[in-house]
Amino acid sequence: MRRLTLRTVALGYLALILLGPLSVVFWRAFEKGFGPAWNAVTTPEALHAFQLTLVIAAIAVPANTIFGVLCALLIVRHPFPGKGLLNALVDLPLALSPVVVGFALFLLYGRTGWFGSWLSGHGIQVLFALPSMILATAFVSIPFVVREVVPVLREIGTDQEQAAETLGASQWQTFRRVTFPAIRWAVAYGVVLTTARSLGEYGAVSVVSGRLAGQTETATLYVSDRYENFDIVGAYAASVVLALMAIVVLLTMNLLRPKEGVH
Amino acid sequence: MSPFSGLTLGIVVTYLSLIVALPLAALVWQSTKSGDTGFWQSLTSPEAVAALKLTLLASLAVALVNAIAGTVIAWVLIRDEFPGKGVVNALIDLPFALPTIVAGLTMLALYGPRSPVGIDVAYTRTAIVLALLFVTLPFVVRTVQPVLQELDRELEEAAESLGASDWQTFSRVVFPNLLPGILSGVALAFAKAVGEFGSVVIITGNIPFKTEVSSVYIFGQIQSGNTSGAAAASVVLLAISFGVLLLIGAFRRWATRHHA
Numbered sequence: 001m002r003r004l005t006l007r008t009v010a011l012g013y014l015a016l017i018l019l020g021p022l023s024v025v026f027w028r029a030f031e032k033g034f035g036p037a038w039n040a041v042t043t044p045e046a047l048h049a050f051q052l053t054l055v056i057a058a059i060a061v062p063a064n065t066i067f068g069v070l071c072a073l074l075i076v077r078h079p080f081p082g083k084g085l086l087n088a089l090v091d092l093p094l095a096l097s098p099v100v101v102g103f104a105l106f107l108l109y110g111r112t113g114w115f116g117s118w119l120s121g122h123g124i125q126v127l128f129a130l131p132s133m134i135l136a137t138a139f140v141s142i143p144f145v146v147r148e149v150v151p152v153l154r155e156i157g158t159d160q161e162q163a164a165e166t167l168g169a170s171q172w173q174t175f176r177r178v179t180f181p182a183i184r185w186a187v188a189y190g191v192v193l194t195t196a197r198s199l200g201e202y203g204a205v206s207v208v209s210g211r212l213a214g215q216t217e218t219a220t221l222y223v224s225d226r227y228e229n230f231d232i233v234g235a236y237a238a239s240v241v242l243a244l245m246a247i248v249v250l251l252t253m254n255l256l257r258p259k260e261g262v263h
Numbered sequence: 264m265s266p267f268s269g270l271t272l273g274i275v276v277t278y279l280s281l282i283v284a285l286p287l288a289a290l291v292w293q294s295t296k297s298g299d300t301g302f303w304q305s306l307t308s309p310e311a312v313a314a315l316k317l318t319l320l321a322s323l324a325v326a327l328v329n330a331i332a333g334t335v336i337a338w339v340l341i342r343d344e345f346p347g348k349g350v351v352n353a354l355i356d357l358p359f360a361l362p363t364i365v366a367g368l369t370m371l372a373l374y375g376p377r378s379p380v381g382i383d384v385a386y387t388r389t390a391i392v393l394a395l396l397f398v399t400l401p402f403v404v405r406t407v408q409p410v411l412q413e414l415d416r417e418l419e420e421a422a423e424s425l426g427a428s429d430w431q432t433f434s435r436v437v438f439p440n441l442l443p444g445i446l447s448g449v450a451l452a453f454a455k456a457v458g459e460f461g462s463v464v465i466i467t468g469n470i471p472f473k474t475e476v477s478s479v480y481i482f483g484q485i486q487s488g489n490t491s492g493a494a495a496a497s498v499v500l501l502a503i504s505f506g507v508l509l510l511i512g513a514f515r516r517w518a519t520r521h522h523a
Contacts, residue, residue, distance in 0.1 A: 006338060006339055007343050010332075011339075018357060018358070021369040027379075067274075088505070089279055095451070095458070097460060098460055099497075104497070105286045107289040107293050107494070114289055139283055196359065200362030206482075236372070243361060250353055250360050
């Protein structure tokens with residue numbers, strides 16, 4: 001009886017907060033049939049927005065992955081003074097408003113910013129262009145690979161790595177043959193989380209991008225642009241595409257999750 | 264330190280400085296440029312104070328709801344069996360994977376002007392809380408779940424065989440073990456709620472003194488060129504984020520002591 005009550009409360013809450021709203025989005029997008037929805041997400045502006053989102057992710061995710069693995073190795077294997085500060089800075093994007101992130105980049109690369117005047121003097125456009133959008137996306141998605149890899153590195157210990165080194169393996173060989181195979185599922189899971197966060201970024205890029213339709217508009221900015229222009233079908237259709245991408249991410253997360261802890 | 268780890272340190276520190284530390288330093292520096300009085304004036308402008316108050320109150324409410332709902336959901340996912348449980352479990356992460364702007368539109372679709380069920384809370388404070396509940400759903404569930412999974416059921420059975428009621432078993436045996444996990448999850452949910460932008464920006468209507476939260480206030484100040492106002496409010500949010508992360512660190516240490 002009590003079990004049933006709790007189940008009802010839990011599922012009821014999820015229906016109200018999650019499933020209900022989401023199904024209405026799908027319904028709204030296809031309200032006028034499949035045709036208008038399809039047309040709305042295949043306009044040149046929409047296609048450009050999705051392409052831009054993918055380009056940004058294609059740069060930010062690999063950069064954060066390499067950083068994440070190196071940073072985790074450093075935190076676990078080579079403690080150094082200032083480790084606490086490093087940890088705090090890596091975690092900060094989890095707790096910081098994306099608008100603040102965008103504004104910080106805006107100040108650094110703006111006309112009067114530390115880097116802004118030098119860059120504009122050399123004809124390099126960072127703000128309101130692709131570079132600042134990549135920087136913003138890299139900022140918000142920096143924690144995930146680090147946070148997934150650190151606990152696994154702690155768990156596997158250093159016995160095998162030391163054995164490899166004793167047997168004459170170079171540090172690179174040890175990493176490639178011993179360490180990496182042990183952490184690869186954690187890296188993969190971290191990459192999935194990083195990708196999800198990159199594709200969905202909105203607040204920080206909306207500050208730094210300038211939101212020029214067809215130029216610096218990502219998929220999420222396109223959704224809000226359509227909504228603000230009262231193109232409800234367009235906004236919901238693009239939302240559905242993003243929701244489908246989120247579901248793919250979700251399925252990948254579930255495929256990878258059972259492999260966590262199996263080493 | 265070997266050459267390999269020296270190089271690693273160099274790469275990590277350079278990348279982190281470029282992506283995270285330097286922009287934040289520029290932000291803090293900007294907030295000091297207007298001097299103590301200028302900073303204080305921006306900080307205490309009535310609109311900024313109203314936005315911050317609303318942000319903190321809404322986030323607190325959302326954190327509390329999450330503490331209860333998140334724990335119940337985690338309990339049901341671990342201890343209960345029903346068809347479709349795997350799907351429900353997978354769906355918990357959806358708010359993380361879904362772009363926040365889509366989350367906002369999602370809430371508006373069911374609870375907005377064209378609501379199919381006749382509930383319209385758009386441009387009210389209720390809408391802010393609903394949007395924040397959506398985006399913070401995974402945090403408590405995902406921090407409590409693993410603890411509950413590893414919890415020794417024999418303890419509970421012992422308590423029950425000694426005549427404890429269900430409620431006594433929960434409050435005296437289960438709850439103390441879950442508490443560090445619940446608190447970490449609640450703290451993360453709170454931090455996420457304080458900084459949330461995409462999901463609230465559409466649904467709130469951004470009415471100053473009524474439905475304008477801090478992140479939306481900052482966005483407005485940037486758009487209208489009030490850099491010092493935006494910087495002051497940003498530094499406050501930055502300080503809150505650091506504070507919450509310190510708290511979470513403390514909860515984690517407490518949890519490991521608890522297990523030892």
